[in-house]
Each structure stands twice: as C-alpha cells, then as structure tokens.
Amino acid sequence: MPILILVIVSALSQIMVNSPSYTELIQGPVGHSCKRLTENLKVPYYVGEQFSKEFTGMNLKNLERSVEDDYISNLRNNCWKExxxxxxxxxxxRYFGDSELYQRAQRARTPSCAKLSEITASLH
Known part of the structure; x- marks a missing residue:
C-alpha cells in the first residue's frame, strides 16, 4: 500500500509540473530550438516553436526580465567563485613563499566579474 501511494504521488507530480518557457544559453537548447536575445542586455536564450504565440507584451517583458535576472545571478555566483x-x-x-604561484594568481582573470561590471555600468 505505501508503495502504491508513492507511485501515485510521483505520477501526479509529473503531470502537474510545467516545462520551462526557456533555457539559458549556458544550458543549451534543452527542449527548445529557437534562439533569442533579450531586448535590454542581449542575453541569449532558447525558446520553443510556439513561443511567439504564447508570449507578447508584458508577458514577454517579464520573461526577458527573468532571463536577465537569472543571467546576472549566475554571473554573481561565478564571480564569487573566481x-x-x-x-x-x-x-x-604567500603561505608557502611561492613567487611563481603568486605571479600566476596575480595574472588570473575573473571573466564573470568583468562581465558583471560591464553590465552594471551599462545599467547606470
């Protein structure tokens, strides 16, 4: 009986979950085939074939804001990691007195931080 309940709950949860309206470029076109760019920041994302019919006006603006927010959040996380x-x-x-490692660390790039700074500057 408990196994039957788990199977039913699992099946119901799969039915109730909607597929996302878009996937980001970093994820690739998972289930989506049309590439688009957001109007404001030109962030690339993929959508399905019926996207133009489903998203217009404020719905499209809200979706693009969500895409850009996700993109900026991802940049912040990557910047922090870098x-x-x-x-x-x-x-x-410094701890080991390794001058070669120190020089390499000084030259290390933080591309996500640079992109985040670029976006922040363009927004202000």
Missing part, C-alpha cells in the same frame, strides 16, 4: 579561487591561490603563494 574571486575565491584567486584569493586562495594568493594565500597559498
């Missing part, structure tokens, strides 16, 4: 990695390298270089 900074942590760079700081970790600098700490290890």
């Amino acid at each position: 900074k942590q990695q760079k700081e970790g390298m600098l700490y290890r270089a």
Whole structure:
C-alpha cells in the first residue's frame, strides 16, 4: 500500500509540473530550438516553436526580465567563485613563499566579474 501511494504521488507530480518557457544559453537548447536575445542586455536564450504565440507584451517583458535576472545571478555566483579561487591561490603563494604561484594568481582573470561590471555600468 505505501508503495502504491508513492507511485501515485510521483505520477501526479509529473503531470502537474510545467516545462520551462526557456533555457539559458549556458544550458543549451534543452527542449527548445529557437534562439533569442533579450531586448535590454542581449542575453541569449532558447525558446520553443510556439513561443511567439504564447508570449507578447508584458508577458514577454517579464520573461526577458527573468532571463536577465537569472543571467546576472549566475554571473554573481561565478564571480564569487573566481574571486575565491584567486584569493586562495594568493594565500597559498604567500603561505608557502611561492613567487611563481603568486605571479600566476596575480595574472588570473575573473571573466564573470568583468562581465558583471560591464553590465552594471551599462545599467547606470
């Protein structure tokens, strides 16, 4: 009996879950075939074939805002990771007195932080 209840609950949850309206470029076109760019920040994302019929006006603006918010959130997370990695390298270089590691850490790029700064500057 408990197994039957789990199967029924699982089946109902699968029926009630809607597929997302879009996927981001970093995820690739999972289930979506048409590539679009947001109007404001030109963030690439993929949508389904019926997208133009379903999303117009404010619905489209809200969806694009959501795409851009997700993109910025992802950049923030990646920027934080890049900074942590760079700081970790600098700490290890200082701790072990490794000048080569220190130089490598100084040259380490933080592309997500650069892109985030670029977007922040364009918004203000």
